[in-house]
Amino acid sequence: MKKIFSAFSISSIICALFFVSCTQTVPQKALTNGFIAGTDFHMKMGNPEAVEVFKKLDAAWAKLDYETIKTFIADDASLSFHDGFVAKNPQEFVDKIKSEVAKSQEEGNNYEWTTDYAFAIAVTDDDSDDTTVDTGDWVNAQFTTKHTSPDSEIDSEIFYEYYHIVNNKVTQWNSFKKTIKK
Numbered sequence: 001m002k003k004i005f006s007a008f009s010i011s012s013i014i015c016a017l018f019f020v021s022c023t024q025t026v027p028q029k030a031l032t033n034g035f036i037a038g039t040d041f042h043m044k045m046g047n048p049e050a051v052e053v054f055k056k057l058d059a060a061w062a063k064l065d066y067e068t069i070k071t072f073i074a075d076d077a078s079l080s081f082h083d084g085f086v087a088k089n090p091q092e093f094v095d096k097i098k099s100e101v102a103k104s105q106e107e108g109n110n111y112e113w114t115t116d117y118a119f120a121i122a123v124t125d126d127d128s129d130d131t132t133v134d135t136g137d138w139v140n141a142q143f144t145t146k147h148t149s150p151d152s153e154i155d156s157e158i159f160y161e162y163y164h165i166v167n168n169k170v171t172q173w174n175s176f177k178k179t180i181k182k
Contacts, residue, residue, distance in 0.1 A: 047120055050139050051119065054139040070090035073170050079096075079172070108151065113145045113159070114143065119139070121137065136164060138164055138165075141160075141163070145157045145159070159178075
């Protein structure tokens with residue numbers, strides 16, 4: 001009886017595996033949770049590798065390691081600072097950072113910040129090579145700075161930044177600032 005039950009059990013398992021392995025799987029459509037007005041694009045969660053690129057860039061920036069910063073910037077990037085200045089390549093980006101550091105230090109402040117958060121989102125593919133918004137990922141990050149100069153009328157500043165990361169390089173960057181007075 002045990003041999004019959006055992007043979008029946010093994011046969012059942014083999015049949016079940018055969019049927020399961022023949023079942024066609026339907027690819028799952030990526031969940032979306034947003035939109036871009038005037039387009040057919042939708043937003044979805046991005047790739048964690050883009051956040052890792054951001055973290056490496058942020059670490060180099062915190063150390064003012066300008067040569068490493070440049071390695072994360074695409075040669076033809078568009079990098080928009082909160083004051084309206086737009087850098088068009090890695091060297092212009094670094095030069096602007098150097099001037100921001102000098103200005104902050106001249107005002108008696110430490111050039112440092114706390115990274116509050118970062119996450120990546122991506123845009124659904126439009127199956128067109130004419131657009132690039134749907135390539136790579138967009139990392140959204142927030143930073144807070146504290147003014148350390150006792151003479152400053154500003155308590156802190158909050159920066160909101162968006163990094164378009166394609167093939168481990170920032171191709172577009174936008175920075176916005178909110179100032180908190182004392």
